[in-house]
Amino acid sequence: GEPSGPSVKTPIPGPKSKEMISELNNIQFSNTVIYFTDYNKSIGNYIVDVDGNVLLDVYTQISSLPLGYNHPDLLKVLQDPDNQRTFINRPSLGLFPGQGWPQKLTSSLMAVAPKGHTQVTTMACGSCSNENAFKAAFMWYRNKQRGGAPITEEENNSCMMNVGPGSTPFTIMSFKGGFHGRTIGVLSTTHSKAIHKLDIPALDWPIASFPRYKYPLEDFVEENKAEDRKCLAEVEEQFEKYNKAGKFVAGVVIEPIQAEGGDNHASPEFFQELQRITKKNGAALIIDEVQTGGGASGKYWCHEHFHLPEPADFVTFSKKMLTGGYYSLPEFRPQQGYRIFNTWMGEPSKVLLLEKVVEVIKRDNLLSIVQASGKKLMDGLMDMSKRYPQHLKNVRGIGTFCAFDSSSAEKRDEIVAKLKEKGVQSGGCGDLSLRIRPALVFQPYHADIFLHQLEKVLKKI
Amino acid sequence: GEPSGPSVKTPIPGPKSKEMISELNNIQFSNTVIYFTDYNKSIGNYIVDVDGNVLLDVYTQISSLPLGYNHPDLLKVLQDPDNQRTFINRPSLGLFPGQGWPQKLTSSLMAVAPKGHTQVTTMACGSCSNENAFKAAFMWYRNKQRGGAPITEEENNSCMMNVGPGSTPFTIMSFKGGFHGRTIGVLSTTHSKAIHKLDIPALDWPIASFPRYKYPLEDFVEENKAEDRKCLAEVEEQFEKYNKAGKFVAGVVIEPIQAEGGDNHASPEFFQELQRITKKNGAALIIDEVQTGGGASGKYWCHEHFHLPEPADFVTFSKKMLTGGYYSLPEFRPQQGYRIFNTWMGEPSKVLLLEKVVEVIKRDNLLSIVQASGKKLMDGLMDMSKRYPQHLKNVRGIGTFCAFDSSSAEKRDEIVAKLKEKGVQSGGCGDLSLRIRPALVFQPYHADIFLHQLEKVLKKI
């Protein structure tokens, strides 16, 4: 079982981690490594490093562990000999799926599909999930333009040389502060930090502003409504500008909460109106739930909190879902084979683990626990924001997907570092924010431990 | 153990496969599925479908199975409880690598590194492996341009909006017929089939011709040399054109054998000269060994057959290597953190399996077996090309990485289909070619079975 709390014995990284970092540095750039981890000893909400330090993990591998470390039910999946075969016989799913594959999809991804979604395509990471959603949107948009006309010889020949009409001038609209991955296509829709994009060629695609609210929300209702209107007006402008120039906007990609970009939230009304504008312009709405999805918001999908009038056209996922991929409406099915395709198309072993995760979430009422732990976190942070307003402000969150701002990047980094000394692994995001991303097994008493250590840190800064 | 040979009981896809295809079709496009597979019964070189048909597999999940199905040594890896934990605790490798990770890299990827390579970066599939090699090449090229000057505020700000100087106008040169993946960046260097590219926006990047030889090689020595010269002249022209226009060519990406594009081979002299021209132009040579790497050529890396004067700048891999990634020379290490980065940066469980694969390849002398089986295949195909010249020509191969052309796409498809009826799973590539991509455990007697069935098919066409 879990330890009763964190325990820190050495500076972090400790001597063993330091030695391993320098070994790793011989074969690859290793300056980003925080410490080496003992994954045999890490358990539940606790990550244990190779020097024996035990940390409460509210960062969970950049928000990618649904059930924490070494969950007994997941270990059991690995102990079943038939399951073991799934891990060594990786198929090309588009050609030779295994017996029972439709049922596996049904009992995992389809069991938690956003309302109105009947179609799912598996991929392997957040980047290829978004890349392929973009591709499906481009094909759909061009098909509408064709209006039933057949694909021409000229289109087929020209696309082979990267020119029109076969290669389209289509675009995807994205938002300042957004993050949708790191491969070159999706990187053109990522606007998190300069260092993520510097020196890499980028596509001339439209970019609009994402709301930046003033907190506490109840004190700035009118200002924040005005901010919504300003951003939505930019969306309309970008549609007009790019469509007029023939660089037709085939899709709009957005996160329910801009995570890498600093945990920027927008109102349900903003998202509802965005859906209306997107639809009006004949484009597809692509909701990127790579970081927000999988339960951390207290619902399976964070955008369910927005009560959109219609299902999103695409909902992309990865991280806590273990497999990448996207849900999409039936009209986005490719018309021909090998268009949305690659060697593996995801991986059955990830879906096998997800099936168990979905079962455990239901059995153990983990979404209720997320809601309870999230409330505890938010109440505690709100309270501290009153007592330490110079260090902790703009508290925001849905479920356990919480964050606050510090007064500067340096202060934020200091809080993250000092929390680590006190046995709490957290993470930064955006310019000033500290993000909290625990696993779904994070209980209210874990929230207490986190808040307690945070207060100790704030007291001494 | 393996069956003594193929056995086919039903049409393929059989009734059970058909039912499953229609189930799958409810939740996703499933027209590309060939049949549903029983991965518990598939063994070694034999794939077994859900209708009980047993096929000799010379296609191996698009060339991605190093040791065939259910290899006993890989099953053992899964049975070790400590290893099982590796499959359920997927880390963010750039932040929290696990204990022993440098050693795992050393005993797997570094143990088979191309000569002169000391650096490796792990990724998850062929597309992100190439995307990130491109990104590293862009950063390196821009760094050279900067000549030590610091990154400017203007660069940082502009790249956030996808414009220069922070977003560069740099390009990657590719070859007609090449395939480097399906995400939007690498898709601009892919020129395999129109349906892979149609409707997707593409970057204006230089494209040169890849040699198309006349066979048998010994009868067309001068013609093929002239073909090399023509293609290399195009490479020089493209460098001049794009560099002059300020769209500096930071890298040239090429496969040792163009696999998806039809198994197009080029001479060692072509590759040697390409390396010289690339270097002269200050660009990086990126050798894409995603399909050719991992032993099928009878060496670990197919480009080792070319005796390049210097190591390639990048060698990218995936498929049979189980993990994606790239080797690169030390000068391509990023200068700052989070530039070549993503949530997972590959996956330790894949490297764990690769470690065992590398051990088995050595222990069982599998590269010698590939050479022997390859010779058997090539001799048999050469012989048949004389006896059935109307159906089988342009035989080419290195190791078991073999192919031949048929007289038309229709005839090729017919041969693939009839082989399947006779219990052999092969695959097409390019316009006219049938590709042979067995696992490394494919023995000379398997080659005999393949050749025997192929001859039966050719006799009846």
Ligand code: FES
């Ligand atoms: S791009 Fe997603 S796994 Fe490679």
